[in-house]
Amino acid sequence: MAKKKKSVELSDQNITFNILKVSYKVIRFYPSSLELDVMVHDDGVKLGMQKIAFAHVPKEIKKIIKPN
Numbered sequence: 001m002a003k004k005k006k007s008v009e010l011s012d013q014n015i016t017f018n019i020l021k022v023s024y025k026v027i028r029f030y031p032s033s034l035e036l037d038v039m040v041h042d043d044g045v046k047l048g049m050q051k052i053a054f055a056h057v058p059k060e061i062k063k064i065i066k067p068n
Contacts, residue, residue: 006032010065017061024052029065036065 008029015026023041027049030036034054040047054067 006030013064015061015064017058019056019058026061026065029054029067031067034067 008031009027010029011025011027013026017024017026021042024038025041027037027039035051036054036057038050038052040050054062054065057065
């Protein structure tokens with residue numbers, strides 16, 4: 001049986017997206033829980049890291065990450 005990856009590092013790909021004037025940079029993806037670690041920027045100010053659900057990510061970004 002194949003071992004599942006615990007996380008996929010995406011920080012080197014510079015994947016960014018905006019939701020309601022807040023900018024997010026994808027850091028890593030957790031396939032088992034379908035969550036992303038993102039760095040949050042608001043008006044150029046770093047607000048820290050957050051976990052967000054994969055379902056809340058724009059469709060263009062979902063095509064880049066491909067959870068399967």
